[in-house]
Amino acid sequence: MTWFASPADAATRLREAGYLTDDATALTAYLAGALEKPLLVEGPAGVGKTELAKAVARATGAELVRLQCYEGLDEARALYEWNYKKQLLRIQASSGRGSGQDSWSETHDDIFTEEFLLTRPLLGAIRREEPTVLLVDEVDKTDIEVEGLLLEVLSDFQVTIPELGTVTATRRPFVVLTSNASRELSEAVKRRCLFLHLDYPDAERERAIVTSQVPGLDDKVAAQLVDVVVRLRELELKKAPSIAESVDWARTLIALQIGDLDEATVARTLGVVLKHASDQRRAVKELKLATA
Numbered sequence: 001m002t003w004f005a006s007p008a009d010a011a012t013r014l015r016e017a018g019y020l021t022d023d024a025t026a027l028t029a030y031l032a033g034a035l036e037k038p039l040l041v042e043g044p045a046g047v048g049k050t051e052l053a054k055a056v057a058r059a060t061g062a063e064l065v066r067l068q069c070y071e072g073l074d075e076a077r078a079l080y081e082w083n084y085k086k087q088l089l090r091i092q093a094s095s096g097r098g099s100g101q102d103s104w105s106e107t108h109d110d111i112f113t114e115e116f117l118l119t120r121p122l123l124g125a126i127r128r129e130e131p132t133v134l135l136v137d138e139v140d141k142t143d144i145e146v147e148g149l150l151l152e153v154l155s156d157f158q159v160t161i162p163e164l165g166t167v168t169a170t171r172r173p174f175v176v177l178t179s180n181a182s183r184e185l186s187e188a189v190k191r192r193c194l195f196l197h198l199d200y201p202d203a204e205r206e207r208a209i210v211t212s213q214v215p216g217l218d219d220k221v222a223a224q225l226v227d228v229v230v231r232l233r234e235l236e237l238k239k240a241p242s243i244a245e246s247v248d249w250a251r252t253l254i255a256l257q258i259g260d261l262d263e264a265t266v267a268r269t270l271g272v273v274l275k276h277a278s279d280q281r282r283a284v285k286e287l288k289l290a291t292a
Contacts, residue, residue: 033174039177052198069140141180157169
């Protein structure tokens with residue numbers, strides 16, 4: 001399968017899928033498909049890293065398989081595990097059929113088969129014959145040991161199951177790993193990936209994103225909203241507004257039928273974009289100083 005015919009084709013199809021790209025993003029998305037290499041997308045939370053993988057799936061008609069990473073994620077949740085309860089029932093059912101080593105060997109071979117295998121996202125994506133986008137989301141939240149589980153998948157697109165052998169992808173998935181850079185990923189993982197850094201967009205591009213996602217938003221209000229969001233991101237906040245929160249704010253203004261984003265309206269609706277009380281207090285104070 002050819003994921004994208006060219007960087008321009010990637011930009012066009014991703015835009016049609018609702019994702020506005022810059023040149024670097026379109027180029028890297030094209031190369032990830034053409035070279036069949038995983039794509040590591042790094043940047044602050046809320047800049048569209050996860051949405052890029054979803055957009056690739058929408059644009060190409062592929063199935064999205066998502067592995068959400070978290071602290072404590074292990075092989076059983078990422079790759080596969082055996083259905084121990086079902087295996088135990090089979091052992092109990094087989095115990096009366098005979099005795100001795102031969103009986104146990106037959107039972108052992110019987111319970112480590114496909115019937116008892118519980119497939120998790122990494123193995124599931126490898127085994128799919130249909131076009132698949134594998135999203136490994138927030139990989140930096142896992143323990144470093146989990147990166148070892150990824151290396152075989154990222155290098156050879158295969159998974160080794162000791163009891164069954166090696167499962168190799170018949171159709172390589174389009175792999176996207178996202179990271180908020182909360183910790184440095186290993187060089188071994190980085191070496192196997194193409195790299196893309198996404199940052200907050202400039203005002204013009206964010207305005208285009210917001211207006212494309214919120215039809216009916218007045219151009220004047222869109223410009224005011226983006227201007228405030230840009231200023232908020234310049235403050236020392238616990239959590240800067242994401243692009244998704246800019247879109248939510250625009251929808252809020254539509255719902256409230258607001259035609260002018262004045263200081264009072266900003267203060268009244270800040271909870272849509274700032275989720276910490278200290279951030280809201282700082283924003284109100286600093287925005288007043290800026291407009292004084």
